[in-house]
Amino acid sequence: MSIMSWNARGMRNKGIVRTLKDAAFKFRPGIIFLSETKKKKCYLKKIKMKIKVDYSFYVDPIGIAGGLALWWLHEVSMVILNSGKNFIDTKVSVCGEEDWFLTFIYGPPYANEKQVFWESLASLRSNRSEKWCVIGDSNMVTRPEEKIGGAPFDASSAKWFYDFMDTFCLLELPLKGGTFTWSNQRSEDEAILEKLDRILISLEWSISFPKAIGILDATIASDHALIFLILKGMSKRFRKDFKFEAKWVLEDGCTDNVQDGWHSVNDSNRIWSFEKKLSQTRKKTKAMEKVEKW
Template structure:
């Protein structure tokens, strides 16, 4: 089962549409999560239809910021449990197997919002006994080796995120694809 999670940084031009189509063709995912779409549902629905996904859920962009899209194929059952500007929390069933929780995340980019977000996000874990997977962009770099250029890693943000992972009993799975995604 393949998932694609992509911080699109906007889906308003033919280059981004082509990159999306090429990625979907290459990986043939059953679930696609797009963050920072900077678009409203009506626009994203046209893209979903063109790319032949049967199900969808959206958190509209606010002005020219944010925006989340979740698409899935007909063989996947997705129930939306909760959503916000920064995540879509779901219950997924594949081929009638045991349901599991998957939260698709786009962490807040602004430092002032991060600590409260992790406190609120932790409540999702406390509310479930299901297996849980978190997919997306947390907008935190925990080690300088994970980035090139720009400002140095903010240790307090990295610690907050690592503490959250520890308390929630989470592990980081290896990525497949570009190193800086």
């Protein structure tokens, strides 16, 4: 089973829904956590039905800021222990296995709120020997190598994060697929890249899930990448990513197929249009792969 976390930056366009559907098909997450939804639960329930998950819990935004959504399938036993505008704390059990704590976070973006946030997060657990996993957008750069561009790294801003990690002897699970989980989506000299989204685990949790891996999956639908926690390692169930074969350019009709796929979509929404263009072009080129195998 996998757990997905994504700062969707507002659930307002078709690209967001399409990305969720693609992620659900590719990684088959049993739990989906969305932060910065900027929408109330009455709206998010409609999207939940399209993704086909069973249960849900919501923290409504304050005005148009923030907002959290937590969705999960029936094979996951989940109890909501506590929640606030920046977190949802739960106890979970998957397929009847032993319970463990799972906390979803959306760290505050403002410096004057960070200390209170990390201290309140620490108050959720009574001791450091519990099986605990924390996943989500920390909204914090913790080392110089986690940032490219923009203002210089400020080590003092990470103090409360490290205090929290030390208190509970937590480890950070590396993310396969890239280093940076957030981009300001600008180019060249104006580009800023940061690692903000994280998976933190206790030693006891890592002993229970020794094959667990974290995966980063970039998307243009949000300025944040999706992150996945695969509890028991990769499985053959996951869909194989599409890769363009260089040898296809030698095939008759390759150029026509790419042009047909790219020009088959004309949508006013630039993000949605771009994703559809890629999808249609992929279908056209995959057709060449089938012909080649035949």
